[in-house]
């Protein structure tokens with residue numbers, strides 16, 4: 001492992017902004033200070049650049065079977081694209097199958113990632129049923145496997161959807177184990193009825209995907225999940241929040257002391273429902289669940305990030321090619337695979353649309369893109385910050401560089417970019433994972449398989465507890 005000194009950069013964390021040098025040893029941050037003098041293998045000049053902690057993307061779907069096909073990005077292409085975009089940690093969703101041991105699904109997910117990931121990764125685990133076998137497996141999954149977040153789908157009827165009893169029992173089990181429950185919050189039963197009705201009436205175009213999933217059904221499910229979490233005394237994280245109704249439910253629950261957290265995604269901050277009306281079936285490129293909303297919701301989401309009612313930004317990266325995958329839904333919007341390619345552009349979109357446009361501060365940017373997810377998902381302070389003893393996951397960021405987002409230049413393994421033609425200001429120039437360059441001056445220099453699996457810590461009443469082995473960070477740096 002080489003030693004490195006990053007000099008003269010503007011270091012930005014969730015709380016501070018200052019100019020300093022940063023010494024990297026053993027893959028970790030060993031020293032931060034003014035004019036550090038040290039014998040190192042390499043000195044990197046970061047004058048005029050921001051030095052951010054690597055982004056933590058709490059929501060990805062790599063090589064995931066869904067909608068009769070498999071997502072286009074695997075752990076090699078997906079994590080490479082993530083690194084280009086300034087993300088150095090992802091937490092991917094491990095799907096499970098009813099009636100099969102959870103450990104089989106986890107083993108399958110390890111197989112997808114082993115030898116492929118170029119950055120570090122952890123897993124969330126889907127819970128589709130609760131029975132004696134599941135309850136018997138959960139303690140070792142949380143405590144030994146380090147999977148400390150359990151995901152329940154309240155929608156996707158007859159596919160992933162679980163009932164309220166399953167959700168509530170998952171919450172009770174999670175609370176016992178210090179795990180967090182994550183929900184996809186939409187009322188799947190009512191949506192299923194609306195979809196069948198629309199199809200019977202001959203409505204088959206992509207826009208009907210949005211029209212059959214109204215925001216009130218997201219608000220209703222979010223409120224229901226929050227109330228169940230309050231009753232169970234569990235910690236709840238609502239993924240991909242899209243609308244005012246859901247934000248309101250989260251804000252009200254938080255005011256009542258419920259331990260509930262909310263994530264939104266770049267697509268909901270920047271795009272709106274009108275994209276689904278694009279001609280020649282192009283609207284299919286914009287099919288997410290929950291769907292893109294009318295544009296007034298965007299301001300609500302930005303304000304919720306700014307005020308702290310929503311705390312994180314996930315990419316919900318779930319990429320399908322337009323040709324050969326999205327077109328499975330030609331003539332029936334309900335068969336369009338749900339999801340889109342975002343993993344690469346999450347970080348720069350938040351900076352460009354958020355910081356440059358004055359919607360959030362620079363420190364809030366770091367908190368939303370990295371720190372808060374690391375804290376919530378049991379990775380802090382190993383990940384998500386720049387501090388002595390933390391992993392040297394670093395983004396050297398050029399605040400003036402621009403890029404036109406485009407499928408022609410992105411690194412995601414997919415034939416379109418939902419933000420095609422949008423110029424972002426501010427780009428990751430170089431990205432380091434545990435002290436080694438993965439991207440250097442916009443060129444990939446990483447290695448397949450260099451990414452490590454992250455066992456994550458259960459939460460405690462202190463909320464931000466990190467893995468026990470870095471409780472004394474100075475010890476490891478001194479070695």
Ligand code: URP
Nearest residue numbers: 184288289316318338339
């Ligand atoms: O449309 C989406 N969001 N696809 C990914 C699966 C999910 O619901 O998160």
Ligand code: ZN
Nearest residue numbers: 184240289290
């Ligand atoms: Zn979802």
Ligand code: ZN
Nearest residue numbers: 059061316318
């Ligand atoms: Zn998702």
